[in-house]
Amino acid sequence: MKLFKRHNNVLPGFGITLGFTIFYLSVIVLIPLSALVFRTMGLTWGEFISTVTAPRVMASYKVTFGAALIAALINAVFGVLVAWVLVRYKFPGRKIVDALVDLPFALPTAVAGITLATIYSSNGWVGRYLEPLGIKIAFTPLGITLAMTFIGLPFVVRTVQPVIEEIEVELEEAAVCLGANRWQTLTRVIFPMLFPSILTGFALSFARGVGEYGSIIFIAGNMPMVSEITPLLIITKLEQFDYRGATAIACVMLLISFLMLLVVNLLQKWSRRYAD
Amino acid sequence: MTTPKIKLCAAEKHYSSPQGEDVIALAPVNLEIAKGEFVCLVGPSGCGKTTLINLMAGFEKTTAGTVTIDGRPVKGTDPDHIMIFQDYGLYPWRTVLGNVLFALEAKGLKKKEAVEKATEYIELVGLTKFTESFPHQLSGGMKQRVAIARALAVEPSVLFLDEPFGALDAFTRMYLQDELLRLWQEKRPTVVFVTHDLEEAVYLGGRVVLMAPGPGRVQKVIDIRLPWPRERTGDSLGKYRRELFEEFHLVHQQASGEAEYVI
Numbered sequence A: 001m002k003l004f005k006r007h008n009n010v011l012p013g014f015g016i017t018l019g020f021t022i023f024y025l026s027v028i029v030l031i032p033l034s035a036l037v038f039r040t041m042g043l044t045w046g047e048f049i050s051t052v053t054a055p056r057v058m059a060s061y062k063v064t065f066g067a068a069l070i071a072a073l074i075n076a077v078f079g080v081l082v083a084w085v086l087v088r089y090k091f092p093g094r095k096i097v098d099a100l101v102d103l104p105f106a107l108p109t110a111v112a113g114i115t116l117a118t119i120y121s122s123n124g125w126v127g128r129y130l131e132p133l134g135i136k137i138a139f140t141p142l143g144i145t146l147a148m149t150f151i152g153l154p155f156v157v158r159t160v161q162p163v164i165e166e167i168e169v170e171l172e173e174a175a176v177c178l179g180a181n182r183w184q185t186l187t188r189v190i191f192p193m194l195f196p197s198i199l200t201g202f203a204l205s206f207a208r209g210v211g212e213y214g215s216i217i218f219i220a221g222n223m224p225m226v227s228e229i230t231p232l233l234i235i236t237k238l239e240q241f242d243y244r245g246a247t248a249i250a251c252v253m254l255l256i257s258f259l260m261l262l263v264v265n266l267l268q269k270w271s272r273r274y275a276d
Numbered sequence B: 001m002t003t004p005k006i007k008l009c010a011a012e013k014h015y016s017s018p019q020g021e022d023v024i025a026l027a028p029v030n031l032e033i034a035k036g037e038f039v040c041l042v043g044p045s046g047c048g049k050t051t052l053i054n055l056m057a058g059f060e061k062t063t064a065g066t067v068t069i070d071g072r073p074v075k076g077t078d079p080d081h082i083m084i085f086q087d088y089g090l091y092p093w094r095t096v097l098g099n100v101l102f103a104l105e106a107k108g109l110k111k112k113e114a115v116e117k118a119t120e121y122i123e124l125v126g127l128t129k130f131t132e133s134f135p136h137q138l139s140g141g142m143k144q145r146v147a148i149a150r151a152l153a154v155e156p157s158v159l160f161l162d163e164p165f166g167a168l169d170a171f172t173r174m175y176l177q178d179e180l181l182r183l184w185q186e187k188r189p190t191v192v193f194v195t196h197d198l199e200e201a202v203y204l205g206g207r208v209v210l211m212a213p214g215p216g217r218v219q220k221v222i223d224i225r226l227p228w229p230r231e232r233t234g235d236s237l238g239k240y241r242r243e244l245f246e247e248f249h250l251v252h253q254q255a256s257g258e259a260e261y262v263i
């Protein structure tokens, strides 16, 4: 944290930088968002509530946020593992795997969606072996989670990877030397060092999952009440020229996302409390 | 002499350079260190001090020869032989107490017992007031004292220190030297202390092992037959200091003579 404060001083001064930050955030983020809120003003409070709490809409929140949460959790575990392997082990093809991680970033989301749908549909490469086991992926919330996991993976890997690279070996050596076994070294030395970055990766992956549209609609099946995500619901409303309804739901999404990210941020602050 | 605590028999260490050449970091070394002894390793940069202490502490394996502690070959690190690093190796997310507790928890001590013991050692290094502070709130000297408390709390029979006071100012350094001597006299572990400061070596060591570079080797071992605490400016210490400086001068001449060829 000290480092941060010192860095600040390099810029002209607190007043100017804060002013610029607020101006910039306003133009890029706040003004468009407030336009969204203004749009919903056309609705009365009662209309607003009934629009955003309609059963179909409620079900879509559950699917969207639930799947995004699970996907982000999965990524937080396996993304860290991938990052660890990429940093700590030298194996043939490492560069290729490293490049593969970014693929979900680069791929047009529709392409990703179609690919996933073909692979996991009941007669696809993978889906056909899972179907007899009673596991259906395509056209279920499971498929949505899968798609969100796919697109969210790079966020965790790319935020955690540089932190693993920077770990001071000395801290690990000290742990081993002081008699900690591997598990203790992992949980008490390495994990605390990685935790803030894992949280960041988790939040990014979660946010991306919530906002994702293109890659999900192909695999989701979009059955109302079961596998319909909120962004799709918004698009549907727009197509029916129900702009107010669409923005109302968008506002709720915005609010929930904001609250969840706020919680993550607070958690992160807490995890770095020792540095203040 | 009874059986030595630490014994090196023709222990040597080679590395291969990035170009694939064989680099002799340490030519065969024979050395015996008795139980409870305070030995200082000194020498110019690159003479293999760190390599030698790493071999003893189990961070590195010998290329040839053997290192034994208590008659058993050193195969890896051991909580009974603890290393203290120059930049402390403290965990920034743990308080002073948390840092000292670390090894005690790893050892499987009960919480209450561990806290009692940690508190005792924090007191021993005079940091009771800072028990709940985080490392970044401490000065360099205080951090090193935490590292020492953390190491001593495990009650190791051997303490390795690799230039532990290298990053500290002269005052703190002198203060910690005396602290270390006091703790050593109280607990009597075997201490192996690496430094490139001749003054420090003569002041602390019961024996001073002077090393020389190109290839890294032991040049001379000087017994300092003076009781502790020693007088820094005393004549008796001056005699040993002169002897060491003369030897060091020789080593230094050799080193600079070879510098051309090294580059």
Ligand SMILES: Nc1ncnc2c1ncn2[C@@H]1O[C@H](COP(=O)(O)OP(=O)(O)OP(=O)(O)O)[C@@H](O)[C@H]1O
Residues within 6 Å of the ligand: B015, B016, B017, B023, B024, B025, B026, B043, B044, B045, B046, B047, B048, B049, B050, B051, B052, B196, B216
């Ligand atoms: N991992 C390594 N790979 C290759 N060469 C090494 C390695 N570690 C040390 N060396 C070489 O071994 C020699 C001795 O190094 P060492 O670190 O033991 O010296 P030192 O006496 O501790 O020096 P200093 O006082 O600067 O810490 C050096 O010439 C160094 O280049």
Ligand SMILES: [Mg+2]
Residues within 6 Å of the ligand: B049, B050, B051
């Ligand atoms: Mg060294």
